[in-house]
Amino acid sequence: xxxxxxxxxxxxxxxxxxxxxxxxxxxxxxxxxxxxxxxxxxxxxxxxxxxxxxxxxxxxxxxxxxxxxxxxxxxxxxxxxxxxxxxxxxxxxxxxxxxxxxxxxxxxxxxxxxxxxxxxxxxxxxxxxxxxxxxxxxxxxxxxxxxxxxxxxxxxxxxxxxxxxxxxxxxxxxxxxxxxxxxxxxxxxxxxxxxxxxxxxxxxxxxxxxxxxxxxxxxxxxxxxxxxxxxxxxxxxxxxxxxxxxxxxxxxxxxxxxxxxxxxxxxxxxxxxxxxxxxxxxxxxxxxxxxxxxxx
Numbered sequence: 001x002x003x004x005x006x007x008x009x010x011x012x013x014x015x016x017x018x019x020x021x022x023x024x025x026x027x028x029x030x031x032x033x034x035x036x037x038x039x040x041x042x043x044x045x046x047x048x049x050x051x052x053x054x055x056x057x058x059x060x061x062x063x064x065x066x067x068x069x070x071x072x073x074x075x076x077x078x079x080x081x082x083x084x085x086x087x088x089x090x091x092x093x094x095x096x097x098x099x100x101x102x103x104x105x106x107x108x109x110x111x112x113x114x115x116x117x118x119x120x121x122x123x124x125x126x127x128x129x130x131x132x133x134x135x136x137x138x139x140x141x142x143x144x145x146x147x148x149x150x151x152x153x154x155x156x157x158x159x160x161x162x163x164x165x166x167x168x169x170x171x172x173x174x175x176x177x178x179x180x181x182x183x184x185x186x187x188x189x190x191x192x193x194x195x196x197x198x199x200x201x202x203x204x205x206x207x208x209x210x211x212x213x214x215x216x217x218x219x220x221x222x223x224x225x226x227x228x229x230x231x232x233x234x235x236x237x238x239x240x241x242x243x244x245x246x247x248x249x250x251x252x253x254x255x256x257x258x259x260x261x262x263x264x265x266x267x268x269x270x271x272x273x274x275x276x277x278x279x280x281x282x283x284x285x286x287x288x289x290x291x292x293x294x295x296x
Contacts, residue, residue: 159250
């Protein structure tokens with residue numbers, strides 16, 4: 001089925017409900033110095049990727065691209081428990097502002113002559129973990145950072161680039177473990193595997209990230225730009241056609257009746273509305289295996 005038809009079917013399934021969303025200012029940008037910026041995800045408690053996320057993310061990429069002084073951007077979060085949560089599956093986001101524009105903007109940011117750093121001090125899963133993987137560098141709090149790709153446990157596959165990015169970061173076997181295991185991974189293990197660059201003790205985390213960013217911000221822009229361009233060319237970044245293959249598989253599986261029923265059951269249990277559900281989802285999904293109905 002054509003990708004646009006899958007998008008239409010996917011959006012038709014989603015039913016709007018009352019969840020915590022941000023109408024504006026999902027991403028708050030602070031220019032620590034002209035060459036060192038902080039981009040803070042500020043839609044607590046979960047930082048769910050809804051309409052305002054996509055609007056702000058693309059606008060931020062525009063600003064980074066237009067500014068000749070910025071050299072490093074650190075992406076952090078004001079939510080105490082979450083860095084960035086997955087795509088909002090309870091409220092429709094117009095395809096032209098989400099999937100139609102998504103990979104083009106992700107690729108554009110990856111190719112800009114600016115170093116991007118994910119500073120993860122909470123949970124990031126699904127689409128949030130995919131955004132982290134698309135950035136240049138990932139630092140995680142040893143005590144607080146948790147990363148996961150839980151999609152297979154729901155009955156779908158990662159659709160935001162995880163299938164393409166993870167094998168490049170960690171290799172085939174570990175990518176299979178992460179994606180098909182669909183379990184939470186602590187920061188130390190994630191760093192050992194290569195999902196994160198480092199796991200840093202939380203007491204030292206903020207000072208470490210800030211020192212690293214200020215160090216990079218002091219270099220000549222030309223050196224940063226040239227190094228990133230050549231490393232990108234040598235390592236490769238997933239193409240739009242590679243990403244579309246993963247997203248098409250995600251959308252196709254999301255249309256299956258059992259997945260629709262499972263997501264409806266998740267809604268009742270607290271998906272995107274209950275903090276405990278979101279924190280413990282990797283264990284809760286074990287109650288929803290098989291065709292259902294589920295006695296939970």
